[in-house]
Amino acid sequence: MKSNKKKIEITFIIPTFNESNNIKGLLKKLNKLQNIYEIEIIVVDDNSNDGTPELVRELAKKKKNIRLINRINRFGLSSAIKEGCINATNEIIAIMDADGQHKVEDVNSAIKKLSFESLDVVIGSRFLSGASVKGISQKRKKGSNIANKLARYSLPKKYGKITDYMTGCSILNRKSCINYVKKIDVNGFKFIYELLSISKGTLNVGEIPFSIQSRKDGVSKFDIAIIWDFLISLIHTFLKRNIPRRAISFGLVGSTGVIVQILAFYTIRFLFVLDFENALPISVICAASSNFLINNWLTFRNQKLKNKKLIVGLLKYLLVSSLPIVANVGIATSFYNNISPNSLFSQLAGIIIVFIWNYGASSKLVWNT
Numbered sequence: 617m618k619s620n621k622k623k624i625e626i627t628f629i630i631p632t633f634n635e636s637n638n639i640k641g642l643l644k645k646l647n648k649l650q651n652i653y654e655i656e657i658i659v660v661d662d663n664s665n666d667g668t669p670e671l672v673r674e675l676a677k678k679k680k681n682i683r684l685i686n687r688i689n690r691f692g693l694s695s696a697i698k699e700g701c702i703n704a705t706n707e708i709i710a711i712m713d714a715d716g717q718h719k720v721e722d723v724n725s726a727i728k729k730l731s732f733e734s735l736d737v738v739i740g741s742r743f744l745s746g747a748s749v750k751g752i753s754q755k756r757k758k759g760s761n762i763a764n765k766l767a768r769y770s771l772p773k774k775y776g777k778i779t780d781y782m783t784g785c786s787i788l789n790r791k792s793c794i795n796y797v798k799k800i801d802v803n804g805f806k807f808i809y810e811l812l813s814i815s816k817g818t819l820n821v822g823e824i825p826f827s828i829q830s831r832k833d834g835v836s837k838f839d840i841a842i843i844w845d846f847l848i849s850l851i852h853t854f855l856k857r858n859i860p861r862r863a864i865s866f867g868l869v870g871s872t873g874v875i876v877q878i879l880a881f882y883t884i885r886f887l888f889v890l891d892f893e894n895a896l897p898i899s900v901i902c903a904a905s906s907n908f909l910i911n912n913w914l915t916f917r918n919q920k921l922k923n924k925k926l927i928v929g930l931l932k933y934l935l936v937s938s939l940p941i942v943a944n945v946g947i948a949t950s951f952y953n954n955i956s957p958n959s960l961f962s963q964l965a966g967i968i969i970v971f972i973w974n975y976g977a978s979s980k981l982v983w984n985t
Contacts, residue, residue: 694802799814
């Protein structure tokens with residue numbers, strides 16, 4: 617006799633970028649769970665150029681429970697997960713990578729734990745007793761351990777026993793998590809960290825050990841921008857989320873500009889034997905150009921300028937910065953002549969004055985955000 621018991625309804629969120637050799641096999645495995653669950657699968661693709669969206673679209677024609685969100689000019693793992701969660705129709709959401717590293721059997725166990733224990737979040741941990749990890753270098757493991765320790769110090773004590781804040785696989789209760797998910801404003805790998813930070817200790821979280829497999833095909837998306845994104849997330853959380861993430865990033869980039877300006881200043885004076893007033897404007901322009909390029913690469917990478925737009929953007933940035941550059945030079949020179957003949961303090965006085973103007977004006981006029 618057939619059971620009349622209603623199946624648990626699950627939405628699987630699969631973010632993809634160039635995963636054409638992996639996605640078909642994963643979707644096939646997930647659809648085998650239909651004898652246990654009512655399944656919806658949302659593939660959120662960041663405009664892959666290897667045929668991933670075309671492949672998923674063809675599969676969706678045959679399997680009506682598969683949906684494709686093909687994002688244009690929007691990218692980033694966490695923002696893809698956020699978009700998938702917002703569009704999910706079921707109350708349990710399972711988030712997993714497309715690269716074959718997460719075993720469907722482990723995800724199934726996590727779903728059961730969430731349902732049976734009435735939790736808000738279940739994390740698939742690489743570090744819990746009983747977990748195993750393949751295909752990840754010792755350097756990457758060490759980096760993950762450091763990141764987890766830093767995350768633990770920055771989050772509410774309720775989340776202190778969690779072992780893997782950087783996990784790529786998690787199960788969510790949509791009803792209790794969705795309002796926090798909507799507030800997530802990050803593009804990197806750290807979706808769960810951001811969710812826990814925003815929730816401020818209100819969620820009930822569990823973990824199960826995962827067996828992480830070697831990536832089946834393709835290359836990891838992990839890069840320096842992801843590390844930067846996590847650093848900004850940490851500072852943002854430590855500051856109680858009172859300062860915008862982008863302003864923090866802009867400020868850190870500006871600190872590198874301080875170093876560039878000072879190095880350029882003393883190099884120019886040494887090579888060309890220029891006095892303070894003549895060497896300073898050149899060093900300020902060098903620092904401004906450096907700030908523009910790094911901000912374009914990291915802070916505003918969602919609006920990254922390329923080719924001709926990069927040149928135009930640099931000219932706009934220098935134009936936007938021209939007023940504070942004049943202020944920088946004028947304040948620094950005045951400080952040097954009238955307050956203290958210390959060239960280092962004189963430059964710092966000018967640098968501090970221009971930060972707010974540069975952030976606001978360049979955000980709007982150069983990167984249109």
